[in-house]
Amino acid sequence: MAAGVHGGISDGSVVEGNSGRRAIAFTVALSERATSTVSLDYAVTPTSASRGSDFLAPTTPRRLTFVKGANGFTPVAKMVTVPVASDTASEGNETFAVVLSNPSVGVLLADAAGIGTIIDDETVRRPLMGAAVRSTTLAQEPGYADIAGTRFDLLTPENEMKWDVVEPQRGGFDFRAPDAIVTFAVTHGQTVHGHTLAWHQQNPAWLTAGGFTRPELIDILTNHIATVVGRYRGTVSVWDVVNEAIGDDASVRSSIWTTGIGTDAFDIAFRAARTADPNAKLYINDYNIEAPSRKSDALYALVAGMVARGVPIDGVGFQTHRTLGSISAPGLRSQFDRYAALGLDVAITELDVRVPVPASAADLAAQADTYAVARDACIAAPNCASITTWGFTDKHSWIPYFFTGLGAALPWDSNLQTKPAYDVIAPLLRN
Numbered sequence: 432m433a434a435g436v437h438g439g440i441s442d443g444s445v446v447e448g449n450s451g452r453r454a455i456a457f458t459v460a461l462s463e464r465a466t467s468t469v470s471l472d473y474a475v476t477p478t479s480a481s482r483g484s485d486f487l488a489p490t491t492p493r494r495l496t497f498v499k500g501a502n503g504f505t506p507v508a509k510m511v512t513v514p515v516a517s518d519t520a521s522e523g524n525e526t527f528a529v530v531l532s533n534p535s536v537g538v539l540l541a542d543a544a545g546i547g548t549i550i551d552d553e554t555v556r557r558p559l560m561g562a563a564v565r566s567t568t569l570a571q572e573p574g575y576a577d578i579a580g581t582r583f584d585l586l587t588p589e590n591e592m593k594w595d596v597v598e599p600q601r602g603g604f605d606f607r608a609p610d611a612i613v614t615f616a617v618t619h620g621q622t623v624h625g626h627t628l629a630w631h632q633q634n635p636a637w638l639t640a641g642g643f644t645r646p647e648l649i650d651i652l653t654n655h656i657a658t659v660v661g662r663y664r665g666t667v668s669v670w671d672v673v674n675e676a677i678g679d680d681a682s683v684r685s686s687i688w689t690t691g692i693g694t695d696a697f698d699i700a701f702r703a704a705r706t707a708d709p710n711a712k713l714y715i716n717d718y719n720i721e722a723p724s725r726k727s728d729a730l731y732a733l734v735a736g737m738v739a740r741g742v743p744i745d746g747v748g749f750q751t752h753r754t755l756g757s758i759s760a761p762g763l764r765s766q767f768d769r770y771a772a773l774g775l776d777v778a779i780t781e782l783d784v785r786v787p788v789p790a791s792a793a794d795l796a797a798q799a800d801t802y803a804v805a806r807d808a809c810i811a812a813p814n815c816a817s818i819t820t821w822g823f824t825d826k827h828s829w830i831p832y833f834f835t836g837l838g839a840a841l842p843w844d845s846n847l848q849t850k851p852a853y854d855v856i857a858p859l860l861r862n
């Protein structure tokens with residue numbers, strides 16, 4: 432081995448693929464003999480076995496830098512998408528090799544190769560991975576802050592951008608809590624998913640009990656959006672402009688906005704957000720829409736109407752607060768695809784999978800399977816932009832407070848140890 436560097440590939444698998452792309456997950460590890468900082472290039476290349484010839488060419492090498500920590504080198508899980516030639520109808524046992532080389536000495540690490548198998552035939556994209564976070568916990572718990580800052584591409588303030596925090600008095604804004612999260616994200620090279628601008632909950636009493644006229648409410652709503660979205664222009668890349676517009680009865684929910692302004696309240700909100708930041712993606716976000724249902728149809732009708740009216744909406748957020756086994760790939764794809772047909776993105780915005788607590792090993796294994804359904808549906812859908820979990824550790828999760836007897840819904844446990852659900856999302860996370 433060159434210069435004492437010894438790299439290895441393990442856990443190779445092809446997560447998803449379609450006629451044009453393959454997503455390949457693998458883990459790179461370095462031997463402890465290596466010096467303190469090592470750069471490796473990795474490339475995915477066809478092998479001669481079975482349908483390996485589908486690959487057009489090895490990928491351009493990409494650089495991985497390992498820095499030795501107190502506990503040595505941490506293995507790095509990666510996912511790479513590679514272009515492939517037109518596919519045939521049949522799924523195959525296609526194989527690939529991940530090849531490591533050391534750029535400083537230009538020597539191939541000949542024994543550093545892994546083999547994987549095509550397991551699916553769907554379109555591939557790498558979604559951004561996100562987590563909802565709490566500003567106070569980021570400040571108080573270094574272990575929490577470390578995971579939040581290093582493993583995710585984007586952060587969602589769990590409560591800090593809600594109306595009662597940000598505008599506790601009419602026209603009196605308090606940005607301390609959201610600023611803390613935005614600053615943390617920028618410091619860590621992350622983007623922020625803003626949540627949320629027009630909702631029926633967590634609104635201050637001055638707003639809900641103010642007895643405002645329609646013109647006053649339009650002024651309040653547009654001023655709020657102009658101020659909040661304008662403040663974070665360029666750093667918040669996507670906004671949940673409207674949250675939970677459809678009720679459980681599948682009609683448009685009555686709220687301060689729909690009763691006080693009327694059916695055009697959401698159009699007004701989206702237009703105000705576009706004006707305040709023309710580059711931010713603007714989403715509508717809801718729960719229990721992950722499969723065909725009266726509610727998901729009602730949301731689709733609302734969104735399709737907006738698109739037809741030229742309202743500036745870019746995507747639909749699927750909260751995906753779920754129980755074991757309660758989502759399916761076909762169910763999710765049926766929804767993702769019809770928004771794609773409208774030209775819209777989708778995202779999994781608040782993923783968690785609650786189980787009875789204390790959680791059994793069997794339930795945690797089943798939970799990982801439910802996470803995998805969400806992951807694979809998003810990877811497979813060309814318009815699925817991101818997967819965000821609602822929190823990431825069971826220590827800080829809304830579930831036990833809102834669902835009696837249930838919890839343990841997230842990929843890290845309450846001691847920040849990883850669970851089977853973590854292994855499902857790990858190939859997509861930052862390292």
Ligand code: XIL
Nearest residue numbers: 589590626674750752781821828829
């Ligand atoms: C929840 C938070 O997680 C809790 O801390 C808070 O007490 C209530 O709100 N759908 C949403 C989120 O869109 O804003 C909610 O967040 C969870 C359900």
